[in-house]
Amino acid sequence: MTHYGCSLLGCGVIDERHFDMDDYQGAIARWCPGCGDHSILTAVQRLLEEEQLKPEETVLVSGIGCSSRFPHYVKTYGFHGLHGRALPVAIGIKLERPELHVFVTMGDGDCCSIGAGHWIHATRYNADMVAMLLDNNMYGLTKGQTSPTTPLRFPSNTQPHGSYLRPLNPLTATLGVTNASFVAQTAEWIPQHLFETLKAAYHHKGFAFIRILQRCPVYTSKIYEDAVRSPDLIEMLIHDDGIHIPDLDQIYKNQVIHDPSNLNEAYRLAQDSDRMRIGIFYRNEGLPRYEEVRRLPARTAEERVKLLNEELDRYAV
Amino acid sequence: MTHYGCSLLGCGVIDERHFDMDDYQGAIARWCPGCGDHSILTAVQRLLEEEQLKPEETVLVSGIGCSSRFPHYVKTYGFHGLHGRALPVAIGIKLERPELHVFVTMGDGDCCSIGAGHWIHATRYNADMVAMLLDNNMYGLTKGQTSPTTPLRFPSNTQPHGSYLRPLNPLTATLGVTNASFVAQTAEWIPQHLFETLKAAYHHKGFAFIRILQRCPVYTSKIYEDAVRSPDLIEMLIHDDGIHIPDLDQIYKNQVIHDPSNLNEAYRLAQDSDRMRIGIFYRNEGLPRYEEVRRLPARTAEERVKLLNEELDRYAV
Amino acid sequence: MATKTRAASKKKRRGKAAEKEGPEVIRVPETTVEIVSDSGEGAQKCGQIFGAVCAKMGNGAWTVEIIPAEIQPPARSKAGGSGNRIRFGTEEVTNWGDATNLVVAFNEQVLLGRIELGALAEDAIVLLENQWATHPDEDIRKEWEEGLKELSKHDYRIIEVPMEEECLKIVDDTRRGKNMFALGMLAWIYDRDQELIRGQIAHQFRKKGEDIYQRNVELMEAGYAWAQKNLDFRIEVPTVPSDVPKVVMNGNEAVGMGVIAAGMELCSMYPITPATSASHYLGDVFERFGGVVHQAEDEIAAVGVAIGASYSGKVACTITSGPGLSLKQEFLGLAVMLEVPLVVVDVQRGGPSTGLPTKAEQSDLLTACFGQHGDAPHVVMAAATIDECFHSMITARRIAEAFKTVVIVLTDANLATGVQPFVRPQVDARWQQAPIGLAPVPEDKPPYDWDPRTGLAQRRVPGQPGGMYTATGLAHNEWSKVAYDPDSHQRGCQMRSRKMAVLQSTLKPPEIRGDDSGDLLVVGWGSTRGAIEEAVDRARAEGLSVSSCHITFLSPLPPGLKQMFSRFDRVMTVEINYSDEPDDPYVTEENRRRAQLCRLLREATLVDVDCWSRVPGQPLRPGKILKAIKQRLEMGVQV
């Protein structure tokens, strides 16, 4: 897989390349053994393969954190930027190069703490991209500090006597934002569900926000342990317009039919913290996307020069 | 009113001062004639008077914007800080000096744009203060740029062909945040409602967020014009536990009974943008307040020295 | 100017007698006029039109805004004056000058405010609205009387004008009319072309409909007629129609147009005074060019979006002012580390902190150079004129792309709102070239294929087959792989730093104005250029041995400075930022906090560069600079 179809060079020949998983393999992933990020990486690579996305037309953008090492491990273009600031960069890319496929990975500190303002506004811009929140309920890379999603009273290095606040709910926070167009939750230890959610997000036209429950065996091993062992603790949102994986019906018996177009119901389901719910909470393809709203007719250099001269005329002495 | 009761000096004599409106009069307000900020200023001063808050124990904190000039116009302590950063400062004050009464004024750019991350997190901290969003749907001080709450297609100096996005909804955004404990909306041109809302917010134990619809005759004169003229465009949320002003019943005939303890209903009512609703959307006094959660027994210098020596012992060679 | 003021006071002494002879015509090479009102009364529009007309007629001109300190100052308050000050002359005018020779004031309070600020020449002519004498409000009448008493202490020539009364003959609401009446008076006094004036009125009000346009013209004509009938002097500032085409605009419009001319596709910003009007301008026209103004949620996001766009191969800039620059610093460091080209415009205002948002200052120089943590070599340059506001965008893009780094362009509130005619730029289609195509890249070519001598490397952007890599702000090797070993980091720092030496080697030493040796060399940067040069020219005219030079590249500094400085007995910078005076209490040679360019020059050249700087929130005046020059010369030769 080294020959590039000429289409990329604009000469109209069809691009006949086929990509397999290996083609998306970047550097060897350096997360801890058992880290949930590994399965998310695999799921993303599977998606790239299934969708046959051209590596050179795919960009992975991240902030800083364990989860934000993601781009290094995928052989596409990558942007491993600043803590909390993945989304503005991703918007800049999508706004100016709407033909690129943009995926964003963020940690819970990255997205919900320092990046909270950008997260709110990216939701509102609704630019077409997949935004993954890899939520291990903790600051991993900096070695175990409380994050906004850390459960109440769960100890960390900065709050060794337990966290002081109830965890922020990333789903309701996103649903509270005007123009939220795709809000889903999945868990990395249910690879099929993870994959289907990613796929739905990729096909969604707009800003697709997925919270992925992610195990961190080093700092928060206990948090998802029960849910991993007891599928009964999980409730699946299913719907014809949502995600339904019949294979999982036998394992995940708690199911609720939820129409992703119902925003109020989405809020109610997301808000109620008694159960761990996974599935698509909300989807609305009818909302304008920022890069579309701002799209302009391209101008040649000559046109611009001509217009600029006209403009200068307006200011001529 | 110049004699200070000795209680402030800790000698136990009762403070017999009485404060009237004049005692809260700071510099002369320099907003444009007809600016809604004037009535909000009056309402706050009335509240201070009604509650007989000691000027020296009251702190007004703001960011930067027309609305953020507020503290200069009230004779209490004031902190006119940085654009978007009023809330962290207010939290610092409340956390360390919980006995002070803290009021925060922010503009829509200040709070919802540059300050969005702090707004989310201040809601979650739930420190006891009144946070007012003076929402004129525009950047006033910088002379007319689109803000997050500017209505779709409304022109501004940065978006002269009309704003590109649907406006952010500050109510649903706040309701999406875990620990949101008081969310209300009022309008400055209904002074009684404004006052009662402020009062309820002041008495709320926790972070009381009020969005105040505010007219800016200079940049957004048209936006609230209809609603000012036609009370029918407004729907009042009323409830025994909410705000109900019988005097206004004749004018504001659209009323809906809403129990402020119902979060899902609050979200539904806030989310539906067909009507302009005012009243208390949500209130929950059962949530822990940050300054309470973090309150610690005071230590004398001697105690600290003793403890520190013990601590040094642990590291002794 | 000296001529003019003397003529005017002679006039004054002659008194009533003159009236019989028809207007006396006073001919001056240049003069300064201001028009000042309560805010909202339209003095600014009047001034803008007048300035534009002067320029179009072939005068050199420099217009600055008079901005009130408050959002909505009360009417008739000293701090509330709003308007314009126009200095114009037969030759090019490069700065706002020293003092106003003629002022039209809508009330005595705003006038007194201007006097307190030292704005008026000692013998200024004042045209003063006099409705206040008979105002229904007694307090106001009293203020008026006291005001006149105050005014009489000065040597001004006061001419009371019944503007209100005259305007009411035409309109009901004089708040939107008096300014055109004033314009008419000025038109008569300075004999301005009526056709041009009508054209400018049309330009300003064309959006508001024919009616409004007509009314404004009528008011203007009324002012003209009133002046013709009542004034006994006219002032002639000969015009020299230019032989090269010129344009006239303010510095922020020039920046905006420069952004377009430089082929940029995105201006990502967050509103902040005094930078915002550049994006207002772009907001208005950029879409026609296929360009986008992205108003981000904050300054951090604004620069992040620009970096994302540039990373993906587009041409992007971000425009801000001091507080915004502080917020962008982390991202600027990232762009330097990733070697993503980026143009940043900082329209400086008064600092520190929120400071003086509408006022000119040059105090962001050091933060522009050193505001990023770690060693983040990048380019800092400054525009000295409105012309340079335009052209620096083109230079900045070129350098940013050639050296794959950040270029910060400093302008300031003085340039941003100042209006000046300049030679019409010759737009070049090459400026519009896309920075990079999407050609495939051989897989064995690293994304940072640094030339070890220069640190330069080819750019690479998404869409290029075979070129996939992950840009990272962590220390990395040429493959953009995270590398924490000592050699990789030392090498990365080296590569980024060497680009600066290479750029510096292509710069020319700044030119000296005046002799290339002498008693004193005055060094400046940014918007002070015109005022410094005027001061130096005046000093030289008085026979003093003074020269000046002006620096465009602040980092890296241009070559040849040390040698140049060594040919002068003293070197000093003149800047609009804070410095301790040598004789301030507790201040010693050792602890003196010097002006910002002064610090850079001392470090680089080891020459004992002195400084004279002030932070008046205004441009410096050539007269004050001249005084400082003389004072420095009197202090004698340095060690």
Next chain:
Amino acid sequence: MATKTRAASKKKRRGKAAEKEGPEVIRVPETTVEIVSDSGEGAQKCGQIFGAVCAKMGNGAWTVEIIPAEIQPPARSKAGGSGNRIRFGTEEVTNWGDATNLVVAFNEQVLLGRIELGALAEDAIVLLENQWATHPDEDIRKEWEEGLKELSKHDYRIIEVPMEEECLKIVDDTRRGKNMFALGMLAWIYDRDQELIRGQIAHQFRKKGEDIYQRNVELMEAGYAWAQKNLDFRIEVPTVPSDVPKVVMNGNEAVGMGVIAAGMELCSMYPITPATSASHYLGDVFERFGGVVHQAEDEIAAVGVAIGASYSGKVACTITSGPGLSLKQEFLGLAVMLEVPLVVVDVQRGGPSTGLPTKAEQSDLLTACFGQHGDAPHVVMAAATIDECFHSMITARRIAEAFKTVVIVLTDANLATGVQPFVRPQVDARWQQAPIGLAPVPEDKPPYDWDPRTGLAQRRVPGQPGGMYTATGLAHNEWSKVAYDPDSHQRGCQMRSRKMAVLQSTLKPPEIRGDDSGDLLVVGWGSTRGAIEEAVDRARAEGLSVSSCHITFLSPLPPGLKQMFSRFDRVMTVEINYSDEPDDPYVTEENRRRAQLCRLLREATLVDVDCWSRVPGQPLRPGKILKAIKQRLEMGVQV
């Protein structure tokens, strides 16, 4: 050290014969040991205990962490080495030294990684786990063989140790055990006090229960026994029990304890390496003192909360590292403008941008000085030792309050994780004093009642009756009223600036180590102190005319520098930040980008201060500094 290495290699040459005689005892004044493993195998714990025991026995000691580059490096990889390096000696040890004399390595790959980094002395003794020779995985066996071949190219004395085998006799999972075995071996070799070791094991594992403690002691004893039986040498580093009480901790613990000792009530932070561990420490103990660690949503909020607390009369600090400092700059400018006291700790790491988060660098100096837009005078100081990490908190608070300004204290990753014994601080109850009471204020007293000569004013906080005012970041007069007129702004800038001159007038010139004149003066700041002084001492011992001085206050700089520098033929700084070398391509005297302190000194003194600096992501080695000194001296006298 020289003694030791020679002794060791002599030993090596003697070979087997020695075994019969009982262990040879090699006596050295100081030595360096390291223990290195895959991350997760506990080498760090072993090293920490060993370092603490050395200190407790009366050795001077300096412990640094060996940190892998990756979050989770693969097992047995060169870049994955994790552990500790302990330099200890009879006298005080002030830095990490040059090279390791004895290393315990858990596999040959991490050992090779350390060798590639130049960590080992040429004649180092290596105790190497040898389970790999018989490992089931063929690839590993091959790697082992190739590794041994590689090792044989050097002059090391390799001793294979069956650690795995021995440990398996006691535990099933050697990942949590081998480190104690290694500790036991070291205990025998260096004859460490067993009681103290057991005490430290208890200290480390006491939370995990008696069982775990016992197992660890057993493993340690097994290592001791193995060494006793199998090794033919012991190394003696004489201890001198201290006559003053000492404590031992790392720099971040010292900062945390300093925060408490300084009477602070709030540490408001956002996690960032390498600063976070200071707040881990505080998170653990601060509540007992009535103090709060507030983990904010980001760095901007963190500093905002601290400013709010300080504004309201409490003592607050914020702790961060480079990227966080960049984000805080806008708020720091505000604190300067409001004159709200604030202590900021910047634990520097490698930059620019995200850079090298775990590595030491001194490249935030200029941004600490100039990172705020506008003119924002404030104080920058640096801790040079772990002792100073503690005491600088007390000084910083005092200055911040006395001068009502921001004090930035710079430390770095070297100090943060380095462990050193130092004289136990004498805690003073006055440090705990509340900064201000709530006494009423006369209404006619302005909130900024600046002393015009010094700029100093009394503090005012909410709760003080009669004192109501609104603090504002806009330009303001003494009443804290917004004031944009030229005089008010000039005056405000003056008042804020004068405080710096006053502070500077109270500072003492730095002391010179060595003669106060000579061929070369080496100037340093921050954590390089020990290494520079050792290098200078060595140079002097060789008869070179070199002295050094170390600067604590970077802004304002202390008095007397110019005069001091003038007594030396050459002056150069030694720093861990980037500078161009004079002979780099394209680099000239004019465009050379010099090290950061060097720039400050040149500007202030106009002395041609040179610099030698590197960015290895590690502390500098005294030997390398010595080399640089010699090279500079060879370059001869400067102009």
